[in-house]
Amino acid sequence: MNNNNLSQYKSDHLILLVGGNPLPNAVAGSCLLAEGGKITLVYSKTQKVQTARRQPFKIEGTQKVAQRLRRWFVQERRLTEHVYLQPVDDSDAWDIRVGIQTALQNSSDSVGLHYSGGTKAMAIHAYRAVQEKTKGEAVFSYLNPRTLEMFFDRPDDEAERVSVGTAVNITLEEMLFLQTSLRLHRKRPYLDVPLLPRTAQAVMRVHTAGGAELAAWKNWRQTAAGRYYKIWYDNGIPRNWKPAADIYNAPLPEPPPTSIGQTLLDELGQSGNLSIQGVWQKQPAGRWASEQDFIDEFLGFLLGGKWLEHYTLDCVQALREKFAFHQTLLGIVPARAGRNNKEDDALFELDVAAIRGYQLFAFSCGTGKKLKLKLFEAEKRARQLGGDEARVALICLADPAAVRQLEQVTRETIDLRIKLFGKNDLPQLTERLGEWLDTQTGR
Missing domain, CATH: 3.40.50.10770 (Hypothetical protein VC1899 like domain (Restriction endonuclease-like))
Known part of the structure; x- marks a missing residue:
């Protein structure tokens, strides 16, 4: 300007x-x-x-x-x-x-x-x-x-x-205050650097290609998830994986001989068995609020669907200079301050967000089936934080027919400020996002 x-x-x-x-x-x-x-x-x-x-x-x-x-x-x-x-x-x-x-x-x-x-x-x-x-x-x-x-x-x-x-330039923290008088959860900080971006790309390629390699990866993931999955609360914070003390030294099942397994080992600089301890010790100092936060994110990446969030953040950050994003974030948890010095009350979570000036772009990432509900929730939360200027994109594994059906729903029930990207868009997601952002930033 x-x-x-x-x-x-x-x-x-x-x-x-x-x-x-x-x-x-x-x-x-x-x-x-x-x-x-x-x-x-x-x-x-x-x-x-x-x-x-x-x-x-x-x-x-x-x-x-x-x-x-x-x-x-x-x-x-x-x-x-x-x-x-x-x-x-x-x-x-x-x-x-x-x-x-x-x-x-x-x-x-x-x-x-x-x-x-x-x-x-x-x-x-x-x-x-x-x-x-x-x-x-x-x-x-x-x-x-x-x-x-x-x-x-x-x-x-x-x-x-x-x-x-x-x-x-209005930050996400300022948007939260101006729109809702909320704040970011003090014990669930957002990330601004993607975790294992090369591995996330490898997982994406296997999911879009399908076949025996995808089946082998899913079998390994199911075996490992059964070993570590546990729902519990850590001082009021919901956790999906076992406490650090229980699994710190336990080795992960050996990654399958696929492109994902080899990329994971290469990116971590390890060979053979992986352990939570070994991966944790290679993390940059100060990147994680706690070891349990790292475990939740790392296991959610490998054994859940968080790899898609990190892949999306990596693609968005590749466009940071072109679109003048001053914030690109993952895992945003707005919260209401707890009463009597109790823990913050988490209200919802945005998967990935980017801010250009005062315009919020929210990216909802889904690897499951309840995509319509996820899309509607993302639209509601983005509008709540970013007002009428906010834009929303859903990144998912849906095939082209399912994407067209969802697009029809959005045209009928919400508006055209929402964009859907399916499985066929993922290999060129950076380019596809750039094409959409060109039409939405008022440049």
Whole structure:
């Protein structure tokens, strides 16, 4: 982005209409506030609704979203210390106008109104109130979630468009806070380096080719899984494999004489029998939060379906420079803080994620059969964290016919911001992802 394209649109007093998605306002505040300026966050009040046939109920407003934005502007980004909250009734034209007039009272500064958030009524009546107060001299802007362009209204011409897709880098941790006030699980940290990428490629090739080699690999995996599989809880954290103390020195069954087994031994720099201890000792210092975390990931890779997540992360990272991803992560576990200093309460998990500017790309990886449920869950969580700008891809082992059937379901029930990649796409996954990302990044 050329910052010179935005400098002419900066304001000393920036008014932001707050809706459910805080990301457009985070971007607008970062790009459009003049140095030393102030921000007013206009949010909708919580309303109590009375009906004749049912008990009164509340319609939640956006005060909490506004409070999180204020904290982000002031404490996290240190953009300005002058951030004010202005509540309005989002369906009452008079109350909206009064709220805007109150915000602009005794103000001689240049004014900007960004109306991506809030209700349609808030946008219409706030626009009119600012226009009247400033006699048309204010800067009016809107952020398009599909093209990631900022639109600036001009009275006698088409709106000017400025691409802001990479104007502001917002991390996953910041997205979690802004959208949900959640945090990352303290004892289940994400990974940013794929585990055994060459072995993951070998597993992918065997799965796509099928035949005797795949059958031999599955038989070995079943034998090994029976030896190590155990569901238990480690201080509240669910585990799928036996505790480290029980299997630390136990050798894994000898890998089958396949391309996977040989690649695994070569990548680990070992020959003959493998042990958890031997593999653990070769891990870089500080990469894992605990030995049990490593065991869960390593055995999940070899004996479960996690190899596909690591293969996907490797492919995404190959595109990092081209698409300006500032974060590429695996195993993201948002959590709610536990009460009374108890363990964090894990809520869900994203397999792989990449962030470009403030746009989240979520990659859900599935080697099983419940792909439709996995896809819907990924879409829901990506939208929850990344708002309307988020995009979702499902990476799976489905054949072309099953992929077409799933694509039909997504067109009918969700939208076209979702992409499916099946078994036939895996050998060229980096190229296929690049082709899709080219259509989704608003570059």
